[in-house]
Amino acid sequence: MKIQALGYVGFESPRYEEWLTFGPEIFGLQIGDRDPDGTIHLRMDDRHRRLSVHPGEEDRIAYVGWELAGKAAFDEAVAELSHKGYAPYPGTAEECKQREVLRLARFQDPYGFTHEVYYGPTTTVGSFLPGKPMAGSFVSGVDGVGHVVFAVPEFTPELEKFVTGLLGMELDLTLPAGKNRPSGQFYRCNPRTHSLAYVILPGHKGVHHLEIESTHMDDVGRAWDLVQERELPITVTLGRHMPDTLISFYMRTPTGFDIEFGAGGELRDANFVQTTPSNPEAWGHKFVGDGLPATIRPLTPEQQPTAKD
Ligand SMILES: [Fe+2]
Incomplete structure (x- = not known):
């Protein structure tokens, strides 16, 4: 498959609420919207999802999102995942909405870490506002x-x-x-x-x-x-x-x-x-x-x- 970029990363954490101050004050990440379960989405550019911290009982990485160019690349990637035995799980409409992407497919690597491939991330041009004054901007x-x-x-x-x-x-x-x-x-x-x-x-x-x-x-x-x-x-x-x-x-x-x-x-x-x-x-x-x-x-x-x- 042809991956374009590391598009988003999700973690689970009991101390997830500390990111509300940690993310903006130390690095200048912007707090995006919150999910009903309390999940915090931190932004670094006009994309709606970059770093998400979900409530969870233990500190762990929950998923890594790999960005694909579009529908053709996504369909090809899903076919390859199936063919090679990675049993891609198609993200439901609700999951795609949560990630703010058009479609995603989830699979696991040989050590059991969860990966997702997706396309069509939601972007609002001109909406990024750093969480503190920055001399530059995030490389993203x-x-x-x-x-x-x-x-x-x-x-x-x-x-x-x-x-x-x-x-x-x-x-x-x-x-x-x-x-x-x-x-x-x-x-x-x-x-x-x-x-x-x-x-x-x-x-x-x-x-x-x-x-x-x-x-x-x-x-x-x-x-x-x-x-x-x-x-x-x-x-x-x-x-x-x-x-x-x-x-x-x-x-x-x-x-x-x-x-x-x-x-x-x-x-x-x-x-x-x-x-x-x-x-x-x-x-x-x-x-x-x-x-x-x-x-x-x-x-x-x-x-x-x-x-x-
Ligand atoms: Fe490094």
Whole structure:
């Protein structure tokens, strides 16, 4: 299938209401409408859905939404999912309304994480109003939210088949393990260096972090000051990644996963040539966090990956 972008991400969390202040005050995300069950939708552009936090008993990622160009691409993707044994569940009219898309189909990856492909997201031109004054705007639009990084116990052939063979992603980089750093696999589907990535944590699975980006470094600097003033949990200090050139920091969210907030991420164009970074970091990015994100949990025997044709 041909995925255009990471279109939206949904989480469940007992502390979901903290996002009403956390999202706008730290990053400038806009609070969108609320669902009757209390779900909070946070906006980063004129799309109605980008990051949704639903009430739930435990902190977990609920779904990842992959955007397709239109009906033809969607029909093709659903046929491919069926053909390859992923048993796509067609979103009901009510579910499509909740996600504010024309149609969606839901399926699971080899580790049981829920993914959705969709087309036709609702957009209101000129409606985005940042949750606080921003120097720039969010890097989003047709290239999507940013990137989502899962932790998996092993990067199995089944998972590789899922990411490259089914989702049609292209490998951007493999990062070997280092001090305090698990190995990682980074995949792209558009000019962003990666929209989906995996870190390998034996015996564990879950969501590690979600990256969002501003067009202006001052937004990152101001957020960096603010999290220190408020003594919020920083997990990785300000620094610049070498592979994607992003200047960013990581912090723990009220839902237990990390948000990486950055600026200056490189885009891949037709002239892109793969290089080998001599170090994952150009500077900074010291690990100062206290343990794994709460959204990463030990694997149970039933959660072992299953093979698909
Ligand atoms: Fe990242």
